[in-house]
Amino acid sequence: MRVAAIDCGTNTMRLFVASLNPDGSLHEYDRRLLFVGLGQGVDATGLFAPDALNRAFDACEQFNEIIADLDCERGRFVATSATRDAQNRDELFRGVRARLGINAEVVSGQEEAHLSFRGALSGIRSKADPVLVMDSGGGSTELVRGVGAGADLAHIDASVSLNIGSRRLRERILRSDPPTADEIARARQLVRSELDSSGVELSDIRTFIGVAGTVTTMSALAQHLRRYDRSRVHGSVLSQAAVHEVADRLLGATVSEVVSWGPVQPQRAEVLCAGALIVEEVASRVGAPELVVSESDILDGIALSMLVDGKGQAISAD
Template sequence: MATEPVRVGAIDCGTNSIRLLIAEARVDGSLIDLVRELEIVRLGQGVDATGELHPDALARTFAAAERYGEQLRAYGVRPERTRVVATSATRDARNVEDFDAGMAARLGVRPEIISGTEEARLSFTGALSGVRVASDGPILVMDIGGGSTELVLGDRTGRIDRAVSLNIGSVRLTERFGLVGPLTTEARQSAAAYVDGLLDQLEWPSGLLGQIGSWIGVAGTVTTMSALKQGLISYDRSKVHGSVLSLAEIAGLSNRLATLTTEEIHDLGVPAGRADVITAGSLIADRVANRVGRPMIVSESDILDGIVLGLLAR
């Protein structure tokens, strides 16, 4: 009797977006994407200031979860082969029980509020699954989210040596420092100093970030930066994945975005819901780039892929 392909589902609920990946493992061992979607719901709206998930943010997230649940059922993905993870915004919210109950009711699966360390591990695994690195040296994976930024150091075998989750993300930084452009010199310098301060506090050997062999960036900030560099008015995943941003290009994009309004950024092809926070995200990327000192490989393979691979390994 022929073995049926295995289908699994992964949902990543972040501070700015909620994403779905339905994948199928074929009998020959290959893995294909059946559905890969993203909706910007801004779950972390105001969490940094209030410590609670806003009712409007919950409503937007639940509406997206309802649609994702319908797709999981349509593709025959069973609950035991589905994993839903939630990250920075829910880790910081007092009313997370409302989120938990609402998501479970719509998906038939309870969300897991994962630690920053687990988020970093999944991002590293996912990034390495889709990007080949030429160097044998240490690999740094950077995941800039809406509420936090993960930095993970490991090697091409998948071993992780160090991982940290910093409470700096595109939404959190935008709200905390009012980074809606054009930026004032004071706001930009204050935000940069804050990011630098957190990087200075890393309990890693001095200069370690400058000793890596390869640097991979994942998630919406860096993929959007790549699309902007390439002048893509219509987003093309195939052109973004595996692209490279030089140090000069990262700095140039950060400088340029700081001079633009949200409307002007949106006119460049950045979708609503990201256009108002990409300036802060690019600032984080630039401050990390300043320490790494080498080009960044942009990967579309990320935490979702890490979740799927974990489900298939069970």
């Protein structure tokens, strides 16, 4: 059985078509990303902007063609932080149903964290426990602490979804290009306050795994890649020093300068400095000496939830 996993985030909308191999791993047929910016302005207005909704619907139409071509039987459309905050989310739901034949789900921050944890550990083996998976998104940041054993999780000790993300922090505080010293100080204060009250112990973490676009792009920059190369990013390692170096570089650069470096798309470059600041602040509290970068993430967790747990919906033709 082939399934279609869709992650509708604050910055991007992503599709993953997969089936299950005999050994329990995922077989990939298609994986792609579109910058939609659905969360644009949501932090300030509490509403999806009409242009953002239109971009999301265009992405759904593109994905629908791929899903049909690959004969997917089940699908799951998972909407996260921006949709949780938007008062007009029903407009998104109606558009998704009309274009994809499945209903959108707004998952809680806790479920988002668990899906990210499961997805990350399906592609990265933890070297030692406890393990922390950090999913640094556009609207929120998930921290999940537990014991990892490949795709089969022994248990999760603690998880939290923090109401800080790259787009949210950029629009709320880091508004200058590049951010001013005062903006950076205020942003750090906010992130540190969120981490202080997170309830997730970080100091004794022995395996630190990061997923999502901020972390993977930071790895590409640390490797001085001129073009983004998924094969070189997945499983790469960033030392604590490298995390701080890349974050400082991003916070001191304009958006156009970041784009000129090569592997960063303009839509990502607009919010990357804010995401990097969040990653840097989390890393500074983690006991592990390095950050392992994973391309396996919430999309893989969504696919496994359908293929292993029977979740998702049959894809309707109407």
